[in-house]
Amino acid sequence: MTEFSKLGLSPTTLQAVADTGYTTATPIQEQAIPVALAGRDVLGIAQTGTGKTAAFTLPMVDRLGSGRARARMPRALVLAPTRELADQVAESFGKYARGTKLNWALLIGGVSMGEQVALLDKGVDVLIATPGRLLDLFERGKILLTGVEIMVVDEADRMLDMGFIPDIERIFKLTPPRRQTLFFSATMPPEITRLTQQFLKDPTRIEASRPAMTADTIAQYLVRIPSSDPKAKRTALRALVGREDVKNGIVFCNRKSEVDVVAKSLKQHGFDAAPIHGDLDQSLRTKTLASFRSGELKLLVASDVAARGWDIPDVSHVFNYDVSHHADDYVHRIGRTGRAGKKGQTFMIVTPSDDKSLDKVLKLIKMDPEELTLDIDWSGVGSGGSARGGRKTPERAERKAPERTERKAPEQTEQAEKPQRSRGGRRSRSEPAVEAAAAPVDATAPEPVAAAPAEQTEKPRRTRSRRGSNSEAAPVAAGVPAVSAPVPASAAAAPAAAVAVQEPQLTQAERRGGRKGKSDDQAPAKGSGFGDDVPAFLRRPVPVSS
């Protein structure tokens, strides 16, 4: 346990840390901050939840000191793979740069360029960006990167997955070679190693496993259903969500189209749910995420845009509507819960056609999640290979609730179906699964769910042919800490406490009001070109350097 005060940070920065209420540094902060303060390069092998963001933000704030950026000449650059992650870094930066004259800008796609350009013209010390928008602005002559003193690459392996490596390489080459580089990746596939060898100078390598990924904090359950029919899956999902005492949960789907359909279906059945994925308008994405974070929205139905990195400290449930095709995505998905010392429940709906993906997941997590049985009458549903699923786990067959033979009239079932409350009490592994919902759910009933996309604004798909393939992604087992993987001694010593230090949370009012310290939802929206839909992070006032 190391206090922040022992890491060499300046009094101003320490005060900002103290204001967030935290005193103890996480293992990665403890190791990275002194190295970064000394001006040396850092190669951090770490995931979200380890305190990574503060590990690079604090020394960056400290080293940049007071702001003196010239127009279009940023002094520091932070690159993140998704817009929400970039926004999260910006929030963190806003907290820690409090009390300095540093200013910053968030450069992401999906929002108007005008305000970003105006900020750049005034002179910005720190750019926090997604690669696409940054290069776009660069090509328009709005940014010069020759003054960059510190460059941060966050979630590099995810950038690889997303085909950003050529962009990252290009950005590296646009910055001066004497810059300091802080580079973070959860895994180290060969392509990432090559990149670090090319662009980092004698880096100090720091590793920190995900501290909270243990069976103690994340309970995993598996629900087998006999059909792969989407209607049957939605029925199972509703029964599952209904039986749990869900404070707030994320429902993961593999496809964006499925996200829309599932969200709409849940809404129609009385659940408080909203979709989020990359084809939705950015202002809606921002609004939806903010409302989920604040606790207004209960169920977030998401693509894997939400699987990694987002720091939502208090997610009680994760539902995998689809089994991830890539096992490491599963680990990231369930990692959205069980954070900051809280407990999380995770469920995975498995159909007969998911065998292959499930095998990969089970192999990676090195455990057998307990199987739950939903009280659903599947008779009349196409078997879809149920026999295969049954044969696979014969010893569990007797735990299934007896099949109901009586069937309700379809319309009656649909009307009557409402979210069921949990009966409380977690089953132990040795106990048979209890009957789930009070009322049986008829899987064969027609469902009033239109297959049409939800009413949200859909953006046309972008096509980017110049992107590389994903084929070079790391083998899943390479560096992704499995749930059961041993945790280094330093992390194991204080798992929950260490996590809590990471990225202290702003209250909703603070987030909205930024440094003004009070809510100003309406005021700054005027004349911004966003109507009333100004994303929260655009409302945050940017401190102007003297």
Place this chain on the structure above:
DNA sequence: AAAAAAC
């Protein structure tokens, strides 16, 4: 099998 990221 997908998702994500610029106009």
